[in-house]
Ligand SMILES: Nc1nc2c(c(=O)[nH]1)N[C@H]1C(S)=C(S)[C@@H](COP(=O)(O)O)O[C@H]1N2
């Protein structure tokens with residue numbers, strides 16, 4: 569069980585709602601395509617690209633990595649924000665320890681079931697509030713919200729928070745992901761309203 573709770577710094581702002589956002593108590597499910605049914609006995613988490621040695625973890629291996637809790641807010645580019653989320657999962661920094669990332673690597677592509685991807689700079693990826701979540705508000709993720717593993721990147725719009733993650737690939741060049749190639753901003757800072765490109 570995780571004990572430490574990392575507070576995403578945006579939750580400590582005086583005004584916690586970014587410009588143009590409205591609060592919701594609901595949790596809408598949004599994604600391209602249909603919800604994949606993932607069999608955890610076949611699921612793997614692959615660390616690839618510019619690393620010393622590619623790694624492939626089974627579900628059991630992934631679930632035995634150290635876990636942390638992160639308290640953060642969700643800001644969807646379509647205008648809703650959902651505050652006070654408690655996530656539990658594997659910190660992005662654990663991936664750094666597992667992977668031996670090569671110095672040429674500057675970006676990461678996060679891969680999901682069905683070919684969905686999203687891109688981040690290593691600086692954004694390795695912020696201490698970024699994690700591969702397996703639980704939300706103490707409950708296992710539901711299939712529509714990304715079971716078994718989803719990324720959460722609290723400081724950027726929620727489209728960067730890939731559901732149904734299958735691995736990460738480190739790259740030297742920035743490769744726009746799925747939404748980033750379909751009109752969304754490449755970065756997505758909600759405080760700067762980096763919504764569309
Ligand atoms: N695999 C995958 N992850 C995804 C998406 C997607 O289409 N596929 N959409 C993103 C978008 S646009 C949003 S707003 C959030 C929504 O997450 P939720 O359904 O848990 O609210 O998931 C993000 N992660």
Ligand SMILES: [Mo]
Nearest residue numbers: 598644645727
């Ligand atoms: Mo979205």
